Amino acid sequence: MAVSLRRDRSGHRRRHSGLRRQARLLPVLPAVVLLLVFLAGPVLWAFHASFTNAALTGRNARSPGWIGFDNYARLLSDPLLPLSLGLTVLFVGGSAILGQNLLGLTLAVLMRRARRTVAAVVGTAVVAAWVLPEIVAAFAAYAYFSRDGTLNQLLGGLGLGQTDWLYSFPMVAILLANIWRGTAFSMLVYRAALNDIPGEVTEAALMDGAGGWQRLAYITIPMIRGSIATNLMLITLQTLAVFTLIWVMTAGGPANASTTLPVLAYVEAFKFGDIGYGTAVASVLILIGVVFGAAYVRLLREGKP
Amino acid sequence: MRRALKITSLIAAAGFVLTACSPAAPEAETKTLKVVYQKTDSFTALDTLFQSAKQEFEAANQGVTVALEPIQANDDDYGTKLALALRSPSTAPDVFYEDTFKVRSDVDAGYLLKLDSHLEGWKDWDTFDAGAKAAGLGDDGGTYAVPLGTDTRAIWYNKKVLTAAGVSVPWEPRTWQDILDTARKIKASDASVVPFNMYAGKATGEGTVMQSFYELLYGTESELYDADAKKWVVGSPGFTDSLAFLKTLYDEKLAVSPAEALDANVWKKVFGEWLPQGKMGATVEGSYTPSFWQKGGSYEWAEYGQDMGVTAFPTQTGQAPGGVSMSGGWTLAVGAETKNPDLAFEFLATALNRKNSLAFNIASSQIAVRKDVAADAGYQAANPFVKDVSELVAVTHYRPATADYPRISAAVQEATEAVITGAKSPEQAAADYDTAVKGIVGEAKTVAQ
Numbered sequence: 001m002a003v004s005l006r007r008d009r010s011g012h013r014r015r016h017s018g019l020r021r022q023a024r025l026l027p028v029l030p031a032v033v034l035l036l037v038f039l040a041g042p043v044l045w046a047f048h049a050s051f052t053n054a055a056l057t058g059r060n061a062r063s064p065g066w067i068g069f070d071n072y073a074r075l076l077s078d079p080l081l082p083l084s085l086g087l088t089v090l091f092v093g094g095s096a097i098l099g100q101n102l103l104g105l106t107l108a109v110l111m112r113r114a115r116r117t118v119a120a121v122v123g124t125a126v127v128a129a130w131v132l133p134e135i136v137a138a139f140a141a142y143a144y145f146s147r148d149g150t151l152n153q154l155l156g157g158l159g160l161g162q163t164d165w166l167y168s169f170p171m172v173a174i175l176l177a178n179i180w181r182g183t184a185f186s187m188l189v190y191r192a193a194l195n196d197i198p199g200e201v202t203e204a205a206l207m208d209g210a211g212g213w214q215r216l217a218y219i220t221i222p223m224i225r226g227s228i229a230t231n232l233m234l235i236t237l238q239t240l241a242v243f244t245l246i247w248v249m250t251a252g253g254p255a256n257a258s259t260t261l262p263v264l265a266y267v268e269a270f271k272f273g274d275i276g277y278g279t280a281v282a283s284v285l286i287l288i289g290v291v292f293g294a295a296y297v298r299l300l301r302e303g304k305p
Numbered sequence: 306m307r308r309a310l311k312i313t314s315l316i317a318a319a320g321f322v323l324t325a326c327s328p329a330a331p332e333a334e335t336k337t338l339k340v341v342y343q344k345t346d347s348f349t350a351l352d353t354l355f356q357s358a359k360q361e362f363e364a365a366n367q368g369v370t371v372a373l374e375p376i377q378a379n380d381d382d383y384g385t386k387l388a389l390a391l392r393s394p395s396t397a398p399d400v401f402y403e404d405t406f407k408v409r410s411d412v413d414a415g416y417l418l419k420l421d422s423h424l425e426g427w428k429d430w431d432t433f434d435a436g437a438k439a440a441g442l443g444d445d446g447g448t449y450a451v452p453l454g455t456d457t458r459a460i461w462y463n464k465k466v467l468t469a470a471g472v473s474v475p476w477e478p479r480t481w482q483d484i485l486d487t488a489r490k491i492k493a494s495d496a497s498v499v500p501f502n503m504y505a506g507k508a509t510g511e512g513t514v515m516q517s518f519y520e521l522l523y524g525t526e527s528e529l530y531d532a533d534a535k536k537w538v539v540g541s542p543g544f545t546d547s548l549a550f551l552k553t554l555y556d557e558k559l560a561v562s563p564a565e566a567l568d569a570n571v572w573k574k575v576f577g578e579w580l581p582q583g584k585m586g587a588t589v590e591g592s593y594t595p596s597f598w599q600k601g602g603s604y605e606w607a608e609y610g611q612d613m614g615v616t617a618f619p620t621q622t623g624q625a626p627g628g629v630s631m632s633g634g635w636t637l638a639v640g641a642e643t644k645n646p647d648l649a650f651e652f653l654a655t656a657l658n659r660k661n662s663l664a665f666n667i668a669s670s671q672i673a674v675r676k677d678v679a680a681d682a683g684y685q686a687a688n689p690f691v692k693d694v695s696e697l698v699a700v701t702h703y704r705p706a707t708a709d710y711p712r713i714s715a716a717v718q719e720a721t722e723a724v725i726t727g728a729k730s731p732e733q734a735a736a737d738y739d740t741a742v743k744g745i746v747g748e749a750k751t752v753a754q
Binding site: 055057058059060061062074077147164166167168251253254256270272274 | 388392411414506507508565712719726
């Protein structure tokens with residue numbers, strides 16, 4: 001690599017460009033290897049396991065056998081699949097695509113106009129939830145929504161009736177908890193994007209008499225379209241994988257009312273020891289992630305002029 | 306001092322690994338036995354047992370180190386963690402604490418070492434109760450695990466609460482109807498008291514079926530599993546009746562609220578708050594109940610001996626044998642891949658010798674499985690209820706410990722949850738259970754009643 005760089009400087013640029021490009025890839029190599037080993041490896045393993053009857057205990061633990069598409073056939077006829085698919089879509093759509101995304105954008109827009117101290121205080125409060133380790137955030141959310149929790153005490157203080165949120169409205173509680181936890185990420189992405197909009201463009205729009213909403217709809221949003229797509233992709237994939245938050249708050253209950261796909265995969269693989277079936281559920285989850293990812297990549301491409 | 310100990314044990318472990326690696330090495334001088342068991346804030350008796358067994362064993366076997374690795378987890382999570390550790394020979398323990406109902410499926414998985422040849426030379430084995438010995442049997446008739454103790458389930462009631470409601474004690478319900486009558490009476494006299502609690506739902510896990518549903522089901526004419534035909538029973542009227550009974554308890558607010566029932570920690574409130582404070586009339590719980598209240602327990606309650614009473618859970622209409630109980634219990638097993646099977650068994654035998662068994666059975670309110678321990682005056686005087694709960698062994702049942710069982714159990718828990726939350730009627734929930742069972746074991750392994 002050092003050799004090729006020296007030659008570049010001495011003017012043999014064209015002749016060595018191929019070599020140079022290859023040399024440039026060298027520093028990336030360890031990262032690629034790590035990705036293959038720790039990301040692609042488990043994904044491939046999960047796909048493989050989903051075609052076997054591997055188990056934690058019993059005869060199949062000793063000698064798991066290849067059973068083809070049996071796990072998937074069983075999954076398709078499992079009444080829990082449509083329910084947990086629906087809940088997963090509701091969770092991702094409600095807490096990430098709508099909740100975190102819109103709230104993050106709103107906060108970012110408002111914070112540009114707000115006074116510096118107000119913006120700092122709001123920013124810190126929002127980022128605090130994001131900085132917490134997931135398990136701590138999950139316990140905090142549990143403490144907030146539980147029967148004797150903060151929310152009910154606040155409601156009681158206001159003279160309002162108390163509700164057992166985690167029991168009566170588990171998905172509402174989980175959606176709100178995930179919005180609380182994840183909004184900071186969207187807010188940070190959008191703040192950075194808004195700062196990149198050239199002042200002249202906004203000024204020009206102002207001169208043409210565009211109001212606040214018009215500027216947002218015709219100037220701001222189109223100009224940060226790329227950031228929106230990137231942000232949506234990242235938060236969608238993050239939210240698809242959320243497990244700890246739900247497990248701590250409701251463990252998928254009551255009566256499966258909050259069993260999203262990751263919870264279902266965990267329960268099947270580790271509670272019932274049916275690793276083959278659990279990985280089949282996980283594979284479906286991976287496929288959903290791929291579909292979402294591909295959709296956002298298209299959106300990103302269309303966004304480019 | 307501790308640091309020095311750590312360093313020496315590290316060096317010892319390293320030395321062991323090195324010698325183990327070279328085939329030509331002479332007999333290893335230091336060996337380590339890895340022992341895995343469960344420990345929680347409210348369950349430390351096992352930890353005490355292993356600490357003392359470790360001392361005793363290390364003193365008798367120079368050069369052998371016992372590495373105790375307690376897992377802090379509830380029963381469900383302990384089972385999962387243990388199974389994960391057992392999957393690979395490099396993480397599998399030499400000696401471990403194993404639930405009786407997992408023995409068969411773990412033997413199938415090849416995790417457990419057959420102990421027959423070792424047991425032959427162990428004179429203590431004759432003192433073990435024949436029924437309890439069966440808990441460690443694999444499908445091939447060999448013995449793979451040695452029981453630590455067993456348990457039974459009964460109704461534990463607060464005499465003061467019952468007396469205040471005008472129920473005479475000792476209370477001896479003969480039928481399900483007797484339970485409902487008494488519970489309604491308590492409710493009528495004091496609405497703030499939970500009259501009769503039975504667990505339900507998935508949050509309490511195996512507790513839901515062991516300390517609630519099976520007491521009902523096994524007291525009907527139906528069963529869960531036809532042991533002769535080796536088939537699971539579906540379409541049983543007793544299943545629906547049992548669910549209907551739970552529905553009545555929860556609908557009439559005779560048990561805790563459904564929201565409380567679906568909290569995995571509800572049992573802590575039962576033992577720690579409601580019964581001692583006179584806020585609960587009765588609950589169905591295990592023979593180990595006094596371990597929580599006696600001195601050194603997690604919810605010490607000096608008066609429990611006078612205030613509490615215990616009685617058998619009745620059959621549906623009072624039919625023979627007049628009572629129902631469920632038994633489980635835990636065992637010690639040796640890992641199939643252990644490098645030192647003889648030493649591992651020797652450690653197991655040390656942990657379960659007369660002295661250690663006696664101390665453990667008293668500390669954790671277990672029903673003794675060694676005849677010499679059962680006859681010991683100290684054991685019999687351990688708590689006022691030893692005799693009552695031991696007698697229930699005569700009417701007790703064991704779970705069908707097949708590899709499918711954990712999933713069936715979850716299906717039962719789900720049925721109870723659906724009923725108490727009002728999501729399904731008992732008939733619907735029972736029908737869904739039947740569908741679930743057929744899906745789990747295949748239609749051919751079910752039998753309609």
